[in-house]
Amino acid sequence: MGVTTSALALVKEVALAAHAPRFVYLHWPFGHALGEPGNIAQQRTVLHDMLSMAASAPRPGLVVDLPYKWRREKYPSIIDWETPGDAFVSQLSLLSQEDHGEK
């Protein structure tokens, strides 16, 4: 039995080519995978989305493009960690739409 993995990506093309089961992608500067120093709400949001990816990605090989700006983004506090965040859900649904478009 394998271990579930959920990964953060910094370069989208590399993540797609890596064929890892689950990626969330953030276009942020190198050395800032979880954001700005001291921005706990930002770091928790990234972890929330990684955990949501682990629990709810519908198929292997998806790279979910998270829409957060690097700076000056408002991160609402996470009330229920079992429920994926709105931004994550809408980006994931874009990918499922592409899936259905292909068929």
Added chain:
Amino acid sequence: MGKSTTKAGSRWRSVATSTLSRGPGRTHIGWLKELWARFLSNTQLGAEVGHFASKAIALPQLKRLSVGEIPWSPLRKPLSECTVVLVTTGGVHLRSDPPFKVNSDSSFRVIPNGAQAEDLAISHQAYDRTDALKDINLVFPIERLRELEAEHVIGRLAENHYGFGLMGSAKRLMPSIREVARRISESGVDLALLVPA
């Protein structure tokens, strides 16, 4: 150490160096590499160069290595019951361990779950470590995960986490990857979170 009357002070007394810092350590990489790392992390052009370089280096190798089905192991229990391990490729290791060779290193380091930020160091030349040294969670979110463990969002953290450094050859990295994967799967971990830098 002269006076150390605070709560933290008593802990610091046992550390036998004169330049005490409460954050992780910055391994010396030389000013030229430091300048290059700052360019990659802190300028738009540097970011483009970094993205271009990582694609140029990684894509041909990944096309060769990533063949066949993408592995798929869905979570078998709620997050609140999962044991979680953290794997970082940001060059994080224990201060007391040998540093990674900053230009290329295929080995890995074990980071015990109890390690505090001041027990850690970063050895990496491909990003500006300044912010990660201020807040290790940027490349190794261990403090955030401890909070999630205390809040019962995740079940518990694994006994050991794992750090990798900068490595250009995926093939040469494979033995270390297999060894870490073996240790993780044998230690009863349910979920591995992978964080780059």
